[in-house]
Amino acid sequence: MAGVGGAARLGARRWLSSRSPAPRVCVVGSGPAGFYTAQHLLKHHDLVQVDIYEKLPVPFGLVRFGVAPDHPEVKNVTKTFGQTARSERCKYYGNITVGRDVTVAELRQAYHAVVLSYGAEDNRTLGIPGENLPGVYSARAFVGWYNGLPENRDLKPDLSCETALILGHGNVALDIARILLSPLDLLRKTDITECSLAALACSKVKRVWLAGRRGPLQVAFTIKELREMINLPGTQPVLNPADFTGLENAVKDIPRPRKRLTELMIKTALQKPGEMAAQAAAPRQWGLKFQRSPQEVLPTADGMRARGVRMALTRLEGSGESAKAIPTGDVEELECGLVLSSIGYRSLPLDPAVPFDSQRGIIPNSMGRVEGAPGLYCSGWVKRGPTGVIITTMNDSFDTAQSVLEDLRGGVLDVSVSKEGFGAVGSILSSRGVRPVSFSDWEKIDAAEVARGKAAGKPREKIVDPQEMLQLIGH
Known part of the structure; x- marks a missing residue:
């Protein structure tokens, strides 16, 4: 068969040389x-x-x-x-x-x-007062920082507070929560950048809330990511059973992936603290907040940084994927020193x-x-x-x-x-x-990163400065 294919290709190449140039x-x-x-x-x-x-x-x-x-x-x-x-x-x-x-x-x-x-x-912006205060970051920049994206290498996020709020209910939001709360031993074995690992080692964050405008049936994350978060060693999920009232019946007729995801959230919400081995005396916790729409990032008394977020409570109009979040007129304030906006890339x-x-x-x-x-x-x-x-x-x-x-x-x-x-x-x-x-230039950079990683007991240590990359290949 290979011979036939090869002959056909040779024929095609002869056709190329005699008839028309390659596209x-x-x-x-x-x-x-x-x-x-x-x-x-x-x-x-x-x-x-x-x-x-x-x-x-x-x-x-x-x-x-x-x-x-x-x-x-x-x-x-x-x-x-x-x-x-x-x-x-x-x-x-x-x-x-x-x-x-x-x-x-x-x-x-x-x-x-x-x-x-x-x-x-780029990332979508919240379009609310205070979103440019120190302590507020886009998910895109934060992910870029711990993953070694050159443009985000100098982000230096302030992790000196105990409570972080992530705005968004997608997989990226769960990724960030997991990275913020993961035991350092787990992260040390990954290709996370050296400088972000050092910053996370000094982090005071021990509580992460993930807030979304809509309800449990509209979350955008997948069951794999949710399960990982629930099973994260040293952390305890905090889900409010009241958020899931009546959903056992509602999930009967929805597609299976969404049904399984919702059932896992309900099961987690109804669990007594410490029922899972991973959560016994867990020093850290995370939770999902529903039907909360950010209105304003609140500044500290001196106006120098974020101290919390005012959220509008919403009610849902419609059902399923197309449900819309409508503000009820009620608001609440959530204290947090770190705000991460995970509402989409652009x-x-x-x-x-x-x-x-x-x-x-x-x-x-x-x-x-x-x-x-x-x-x-x-x-x-x-x-x-x-x-x-x-x-x-x-x-x-x-x-x-x-x-x-x-x-x-x-x-x-x-x-x-x-x-x-x-x-x-x-x-x-x-x-x-x-x-x-060239690609062979990249292979030299790749080899250097893998060698640096090996020395540190990890799969690779990414080079985050493009100038250093270019010097490495003699540019």
Whole structure:
């Protein structure tokens, strides 16, 4: 079979040399969306050549900088991405900021198709008074800090208070709560950064509340993350049984994943303190607060930092996923010295030449084809919004890649004209003093991080300064 496939490919290559040039596709962004798009194109077209551009020297996006350090199994996907990057028809170019170092228009000149897969580089804001006070952080920045994202390396969050409040009921909110309350012995075995581990070692936080505008039936986290939190050694869950009154009946007809999740919350709420071995004399605790909408971050008497949050109590209109939280007029204040806003990530426009819906935070598209711009595509969060897990992004990226393949086969993309690809872009970058980082350069950085980690008894110690990365590879 291999021989037949090989012969077919050779035939295809002969056809290439005598008939038309290979299609050149550029993918902007090396997170899951970028790599899955590239993987699908390479797998389903024998001639296509894919170049992946990334603004950081290091690849993998949110797999490296978003996945919690204590979830190493989720990061295994980088092995597949590495195979894609090492394919003879794929090249990785790190350390290039598209929109600044090279424009989208210049990329479109050099490639038959350009796919924008650069994710969500910002966070949604609360839009309430006091959210800029010291002691208030976005989940995105906090996660970036403990995961070694260069732009967040100097965050220095103040962990000197006993109570933290996380606004949001998603998996990221639970990740943050878990990191704040995890025993240091557990974290020491992960790839969490050295400086965040040192800060957490001095942390006074021993109580974490997670507040959401809606009720138990609308939480966005999944059962795996909730179970992990419930079983976290040295911590006790504090759920109010009153929040779950009448829900035993309501869950009978809802989809199974939601039903199991709600039943686990109910079971936890009804448990007597210390019933679980992990919680016997637990020095730390966490809990879920429902139907609370933040109104204002309250300042200390001197106005210098956050001391709490005023919340509007809400009632639900409608049911299930579409239920809306309506303020009742009642308010309560929750004392806390650390506030983390985990209400979602947000994509930003990359280049004035690319249409962007700032309301929805996405590039307007149809099946990944950017509206009004033939040859321009998008995949991942910038295509559909910052929702879902890696598998969602995989399927979404395959869909976009399929649109590119259809347009190649249907003649929508004119491959009869040869495009220079990186040949042209490399000259532009060189004239602007920009030096790209190759995948083999990244492998040197990777090896250095793993070696540093080994010395500290952990899987890797991430380098958080891009200048240090570049020095390491002789740039």
